[in-house]
Amino acid sequence: MRVAYVSTDPGIDVLGTKGASVHVQAVVAALLRRGVEVDLLTPRADDTAAADLAAHPRLRIHRLPRVGRGEPAAREHAARASDAAVADLLDGLHQARPLDLVYERYALWGRTATAWAATRAVPSLLEVNAPLPLEQARHRVLVDEPGAYDAARAALTAATSVIGVSPAVSDWARSLGADHVTTIGNGVDTRRVVPAERPVHDGRPDPDRPFTLGFVGTLKGWHGVETLLAALALLGPGHRLLVVGDGPLAAGLRATADRLGVGDRVTWTGAVPAAAVPALLQQVDVACAPYPPLDDFYFSPLKVTEYLAAGLPVVASDVGGLRDLLDGGTLVAPGDPAALAAAVADLRDDVARRRALRAANRRAALALDWDHVVTASLATLPPTGATRVA
Secondary structure, three states: OEEEEEEOOOOOOOOOOOHHHHHHHHHHHHHHHOOOEEEEEEOOOOOOOOHHHHOOOOEEEEEOOOOOOOOHHHHHHHHHHHHHOHHHHHHHHHHHOOOOEEEEEOOOOOOHHHHHHHHOOOOEEEEEOOOHHHHHHHHOOOOOHHHHHHHHHHHHHHOOEEEEOOHHHHHHHHHOOOOOEEEOOOOEOOOOOOOOOOOOOOOOOOOOOOEEEEEEOOOOHHHOHHHHHHHHHHHOOOEEEEEEEOOOOHHHHHHHHHHOOOHHHEEEOEOOOHHHHHHHHOOOOEEEEOOOOOOOOOOOOHHHHHHHHOOOOEEEEOOOOHHHHOOOOEEEOOOOHHHHHHHHHHHHHOHHHHHHHHHHHHHHHHOOEHHHHHHHHHOOOOHHHHHHOO
């Protein structure tokens, strides 16, 4: 069985450490575990964080034209050109030996892969992780907004099957004309992320083992780390915070921590390979997803599924689909440091509950393993397409 996995987003190094990179690696690895041969088309595969995956004998990486940094308009033009190059690459692969499926991670200017598949009667699956034109216009610069929506409509309507990672994303895809849309949340590698073997923290002050809050993710505004720092200040000495990840707000967040008087109680790891995350999570006593108030929360957070796989109690903002994902978890009002601190303190003082959550959250995560996610995604294809990669 042969699958072309297409990722044309110039911001995603498919061998890198950011969440989107780990997502690509997880899906590709799940396909490889099924015995599939994978041809990965991408403009970026430069990192060495996933070198073991890159060396897999059934994975071949094909380079698309790079997209430089440049001015926004020039970058958009280059991204379109990189996406257009997908057609010739797919032609060459298909002529050498027929492809059974085109699996594409939706990118802002990606429209070629699903159109190519439709004209050659090859099944295609389009995975949509965010409403990218909206996100680009709101948080960055989008010069040709109509063109971005045209590309999205073209990709969505040409795909055999569309996967939205959250109900909000699926609704957005349908609003642009997509048929056959299924909501399947993100998964987790339960082989890689496992609970700590050490005993659950007893909640009492211990200078040798401070009660540790944890956060994993890119340091951007919509992740709410400022709220977490403020909560740490309210919790007082005896608590520390482990922040795993890097991002554009890193320097500002460090300054905020110092201003709040908690700089000496925060450990900043910076960007780390996915393989290093499990050991870091094993240092954590309560994991946090402190999202701020957002009008349109469309995420399916990888961090939360990793927290569950590690058997960690989770305190998260009550936004989007987190209530369903964290059945039995602790939800607080978004952007409220006092509520976050109180929830952490309640968990700290309830050792029995944290012990029970270690087992319960691990069980919940096993049902979210990437193998299950990929199996469910492939099952959305018509029978002929699904059986090709079963």
